[in-house]
Amino acid sequence: MIPGAFEYHRPETLGEATGLLSQLGDSARVLAGGHSLIPMMKLRMAAPEHLIDLAAIADLRGIAVGDDIRIGAMVTQAELIAHDGLAAACPLLREAALQIADPQVRYVGTVGGNVANGDPGNDMPGLMQCLGARYSLAGPGGTREVAARDFYISAYETARADDEILTGILVPHPAPGTGYAxxxxxxxxxxxxTAAAAVTIGRNGASVAMTNLADRPIWSEAAGKALAAGDAAGAVAAALAEIDPGDDNRGPAEFKRHVAGVMLRRAIDRARARMG
Amino acid sequence: MAKMHVKMTVNGTQVEALAEPRTLLIHFLREELGITGPHIGCETSHCGACTVDVDGRSVKSCTMFVGQANGASVTTVEGLVNPDGSLGVLQEMFREHHGLQCGFCTPGMITRAHRLLQENPNPSEEEVRFGMSGNLCRCTGYQNIVKAIMAAAAVLRGEKEAAE
Structure with a gap:
């Protein structure tokens, strides 16, 4: 499986990268870890004429635990998992990242790529919605932030403009004692x-998001409210009312709906057991 | 499309070549350099037969463009032999514990296991299974693969000597 031909660019600064992207327009794609894009290129479902590899841009790397938790877009899943300060500040991130793909993919696949790509199957988008994260975007007009809960429009369609690069993710610290799963x-x-659920329960309320059960991740405000009021069954019912799974080789929609209910109930039970 | 200049260290030897940017690392290793230890299995980043070590990371080389490995240090199963050319500890333990049947997955298994043991020299059996979960063996010889890796870990820790 040989991808179509392209020209390879490896800018060393963010300014160079956004400049290239503006200049090359639709014919260019940015490359993070490539573990979504390269398979698509091998299938010729994507055939960019230019690839802008973000790997050499130091500003896109690193994890900083300060007032917020900042995760650079090019941080790999393996780096996220290995970061003890991050795991102490927000253990849900490590728990979820360990369930993504396999070890080899986690060494290369990036958090930024996972959230920016808009693939409804990716785990990080729902997770970031659950945590109330914000994404930093840089484009020719400067930088801006978009809430993860406002970012996803439909499959592969997001609030990111074509000439913008997602540079990092800002995660607020969960309140002390927050249960999670x-x-x-x-x-x-x-x-x-087939179905996945992210849950947090703490003194600031509860949050529920579902993965791969619609054309975008589903953060359910109603489910979070029900859960914060102590109504787990109501939370499950509210979340199931908002998902819209389709039939595919992971099963018919009804099966996925069933699995979604089971996953969410398990996540709620485990998050409750972990509350401090 | 213009070729790009690629430079990397492969199994300790510096290599330089011109390559099309769309060249995948696995094709560069096998076709340009003649290093045929890493295998092409599924070509869809599932099976792990093409696993090589790139700057201390286990990587599926069917899912990395050669430019992404430009300047990197790459190790394949060929690079895991002893300096005298005899089988390295992991290779020897795979032989001793029948950790291979048809052998197709073996280079990827051993290269991945090498990194796993570098990061965790004393893994539990469960940690080995989780750490090896990106490599498929279609002979389904997993029990002996796990045994071989556990044995190699013990030898590398100096707790056990390899049988002659």
Whole structure:
């Protein structure tokens, strides 16, 4: 499987990268870890004429735990998992990242790529919605932030403009004692979720998001409110009312709906057990 | 499309070549350099037969463009032999514990296991299974693969000597 021909660019600064992207327009794609884009290029479902590899841009790397938690777009899943300060500040991130793909993919696949790509099967988008994260975007007009809960429009369609690059993710610190869980049903290691649920419960309320059960991640405000009021069954019912799974080789929609309910209930139970 | 100049260290040897940017690392290793240890299995980043080590990371080389490995240090199963050319510890333990049947997945298994043991020299069996979960063996010889890696870990820790 040989991808179409392209020209390879490796800018060393963010300004160079956004400049290239503006200049090359639709014929260019940015390359993070490439573990979504390269398979698509091998299938010739994507055939960019230019690839702008973000790997050499130091500003896109690194994890900083300060007033917020900042995760650079080019941080790999393996780097996220290995970061003890991050795991102490927000353990849900490590728990979920360990359920993504397989070890080799996690060494290369990036958090930024996972959230920016808009693939409804990716785990990080729902997770970031659950955590109330914000994304930093840089374009020719400067930088801006978009809430993860406002970012996803439909499959592969997001609030990111074509000439913008997602540079990092800002995650607010969960309140002390917040219970959390990420539950994912998959057919095998490396598969996308048949259904997955992210839950936090703490003194600031509760939050519920579902993965791969619609053309975008589903953060359910109603489910979070029900859960904060102590109504787990109501939270599950509210979340199931908002998902819209389709039939595919992971099963018919009714099956996915069933699995979604089970995953969410398990995530709620585990998050409650972990509350401090 | 213009070729790009690529430079990397492969199994300790500096290599330089011109390559089309769309060249995948696995094709560069096998076709340009003649290093055929890493295998092409599924070509869809599932099976792990093409696993190589790139700057201390286990990577599926069917899912990395050669430019992404430009300047990197790459190790394949060929690079895991002892300096005298005899089998390295992991290779020897795979032989001793029958960790291979048809052998197709073996280079990827051993290269991945090498990185796993670098990061965790004393893994539990469960940690080995989780750490090896990106490599498929279609002979389904997983029990002996896990045994071989556990044995190699013990030898590398100096707790056990390899049988002659």
């Amino acid at each position: 990420y539950e994912k049903q998959k057919r095998k290691i490396g598969d996308y979720a």
